[in-house]
Amino acid sequence: MSLLSPSLHAEIQHHAALDARMVRAARGIKLLTMASWPAGMEVQFLADYARGTARPPTVIYPQYDFADVRAELDAIAAEADPDHPLGEYLIDSSRSWGIAAQLVESLGSPEVTGYSIQLFGQPDVALPGQGPSTREAANHFISIADELDRELMSPAETVQISATALSLQLQRDLDDYFDGRVIEVVLDPELIAKAAAGATRIRLRSGAAFSDYDRHQLLQHEAFVHSLTALNGREQPVLPSLALSSPRSTATQEGLATFAEQITGSIDIGRMKRLSLRIDAVAMALDGADFIEVFRYFIDAGQSPEDSFASAQRVYRGVPTSGGAAFTKDTVYLRGLVGVHTFFRWALRQQKLHLCRWLFAGKMTLGDVQRFEPLFQDGVLAPPRWMPPWITRANGLAGMLAFSLFANRIRLDQMAEGDFSEIG
Numbered sequence: 001m002s003l004l005s006p007s008l009h010a011e012i013q014h015h016a017a018l019d020a021r022m023v024r025a026a027r028g029i030k031l032l033t034m035a036s037w038p039a040g041m042e043v044q045f046l047a048d049y050a051r052g053t054a055r056p057p058t059v060i061y062p063q064y065d066f067a068d069v070r071a072e073l074d075a076i077a078a079e080a081d082p083d084h085p086l087g088e089y090l091i092d093s094s095r096s097w098g099i100a101a102q103l104v105e106s107l108g109s110p111e112v113t114g115y116s117i118q119l120f121g122q123p124d125v126a127l128p129g130q131g132p133s134t135r136e137a138a139n140h141f142i143s144i145a146d147e148l149d150r151e152l153m154s155p156a157e158t159v160q161i162s163a164t165a166l167s168l169q170l171q172r173d174l175d176d177y178f179d180g181r182v183i184e185v186v187l188d189p190e191l192i193a194k195a196a197a198g199a200t201r202i203r204l205r206s207g208a209a210f211s212d213y214d215r216h217q218l219l220q221h222e223a224f225v226h227s228l229t230a231l232n233g234r235e236q237p238v239l240p241s242l243a244l245s246s247p248r249s250t251a252t253q254e255g256l257a258t259f260a261e262q263i264t265g266s267i268d269i270g271r272m273k274r275l276s277l278r279i280d281a282v283a284m285a286l287d288g289a290d291f292i293e294v295f296r297y298f299i300d301a302g303q304s305p306e307d308s309f310a311s312a313q314r315v316y317r318g319v320p321t322s323g324g325a326a327f328t329k330d331t332v333y334l335r336g337l338v339g340v341h342t343f344f345r346w347a348l349r350q351q352k353l354h355l356c357r358w359l360f361a362g363k364m365t366l367g368d369v370q371r372f373e374p375l376f377q378d379g380v381l382a383p384p385r386w387m388p389p390w391i392t393r394a395n396g397l398a399g400m401l402a403f404s405l406f407a408n409r410i411r412l413d414q415m416a417e418g419d420f421s422e423i424g
Contacts, residue, residue, distance in 0.1 A: 012380055015086035016238045018076050022090060023241050025072045026097045031247060032196075034064065034104050035112075035318035035327060039190040042309045049295075049305070056291035056321035061108040066101035073098045085371040086239070089364075093241060096248035103318065112318045113286070113325045119247040120328045121335065123283040128339045135283050137334050138276035142301075145273035160209040163187055166218070167204055173219055174202075183227050192313055197222035199230035199243060205310075216266035224388035225257035225360075232384040233362035239381065242362025249363045250329065255336020256359060259344070262337070263400065264390055274311075277301050278330035281315050285326035291316055293323070339366060348401040357391055360384035 037059050048054040077094040081087035096119065103115035123135035131137070161169075167185045174183045188196075188203040194210070195218050196203045202222050204210075210218075226245075233243030245253070258275070261267035281294045289297075291312055298308035319325035343366050347355050355369050358376055361384040375381045391397065 011081065011084055012086065012238060015080060015084065015090060018080055018090050019086075019239050019241050021072065022076050022094055022097070023244065025069050025076070026241070026244060026246075028069065029066065029097060029100050029104060031100050031104060032317075032329075034062070035107060036190070036192055037313055037317070042306065042313075045309060046305050049292075054292060058321070059108065059316075061318065064104050064107070066105055070098050070101050073101070085375060088371060089239070089368055092248060093246055096246060100247045107318045108320070110320060110325045112327065116318075116326070116328045120250060120332050122286065122328050123279050123331050125331070125335065127335055128342050131338065134279055134331050134335050137338070138279035141269070141272040141276040141334075142280065145269045145276075148269060159212065161211060161215065163204045163206055163208050163210065166210045166215055169215055170202065170204075170218060170223070174223055177223075182231070183223060192310060192317070194310070195222050197226035197230075199227060199234060202227065207306075213266065213268050213271065216264070217261050217271060220260040220264050220266045220388065221257040225260050226253065228384070228386045228388065229253065229256075229360055229363045231386055232360055232382075235382050235385055236362055237382070238375075239362065242364060245363060249365050249368075251332040251336040252340065252359070252365045253336070253363055254332050255338070255340035258333055258337040259340045260388060260390065262341075263397070273301075274303075275330070275333045277303075278311060278314060279334060281311065282326045282328050282331055285315050285319075285323065286328075288323045290323040291321035344397075345401050348398055353398065356397075357387060358383065360387050360391065 037057070041057055041059075045054055045057055073094040077091045080090040080094075082091055099115050099118050103112055103119070106112050106115065121134070123138070124133045126133055127137060132140075164187065167187060171185045174185065175181055183200055183202060185202045185204065187206040189206040191203050191205040194205050194208045194214075202218070204218075230243050230245070234240065236242050258267070261271070277298060281289075281297055284294055284297060294315055295308050295312040298311045299305065303311060314330055315326050317327040317329075319327055344353075344356055347353050355373065358372070358381075359366075359369050361376070361381060364372070372381055376383065
């Protein structure tokens with residue numbers, strides 16, 4: 001920063017001060033935590049369901065007032081320079097946090113749906129590149145998974161691992177990566193998702209059953225994306241907000257994490273089906289399905305009663321369970337995956353693979369990393385200290401992306417079975 005002119009230095013200091021204010025204002029908005037259901041509801045519901053007396057659960061949420069926080073976020077956006085990359089980032093981020101605050105203030109009401117759609121989108125949104133809708137993509141993966149014969153799976157893929165055993169395995173993997181205890185793996189009985197990651201802690205839901213695929217998925221998805229981007233964000237002297245899980249960066253974060261599963265071979269068709277079922281379930285809820293209908297949908301799709309409850313619970317976080325409302329965060333996974341995959345291919349074509357590595361410097365969007373390019377080059381923003389092994393092997397990543405670019409030119413719908421005899 002010492003190489004910058006005094007005027008540029010002043011602009012950066014101005015926006016750094018605004019970012020610090022935004023961090024203080026946003027820290028109290030724990031969106032997923034505040035929208036979570038109380039622990040213990042699963043046991044009663046499953047018992048009632050077994051007796052045939054189940055009703056959609058009723059959840060009472062605490063009341064929150066973020067009026068002062070929203071006013072501060074509005075003030076930050078007003079003071080930021082929309083023509084400066086840092087100012088543009090702060091304006092977008094402040095507005096996103098403001099919407100998140102309004103969502104939390106509306107917990108338990110149908111209004112949550114509108115705020116959720118503003119933050120995370122909805123199932124009928126088109127994928128990047130004017131592709132099919134997110135729900136259409138979800139149905140594609142569901143149909144493929146349903147057509148595959150489970151007998152093709154190896155015995156190791158069907159063996160269940162307890163949360164306790166998995167926590168020990170993950171802890172060993174992480175300690176080896178960091179050469180010490182940087183991230184701690186803990187069990188959490190109140191967690192809705194099977195796993196969640198922060199900068200220095202990964203939580204696993206107590207009592208959940210995992211597979212060997214889950215172990216690798218959690219390492220690549222939770223630890224090597226969500227935790228590393230949070231740790232690297234803490235290293236940013238100018239934008240400490242890059243350590244926060246901002247709602248506006250959710251699609252890129254989850255897309256990058258799912259892409260990491262894909263590129264390391266850690267994702268299986270069952271995982272793709274689970275992600276896709278959640279998208280279809282969000283669409284069902286928006287169309288009027290109540291909690292029990294969505295719960296049965298997951299049961300019919302082959303999930304256990306416990307997993308079906310957890311999956312349905314994700315759809316109805318913060319909203320009435322009677323139908324017509326939904327928490328739409330689960331729609332970002334496929335859309336984010338396609339977006340990140342497309343971005344990586346674009347970066348290869350433009351000879352900008354360094355942008356892909358800089359994505360790990362904090363929790364940012366694909367648009368952020370492009371507008372931040374000159375700031376990384378000038379040393380205003382710090383490059384990532386921690387990166388997953390697959391992103392550091394540039395030649396291997398480039399090889400995979402180059403093949404993907406070429407293979408996408410082949411039209412499968414124009415291939416006949418006899419055509420393959422010519423290959424050899």
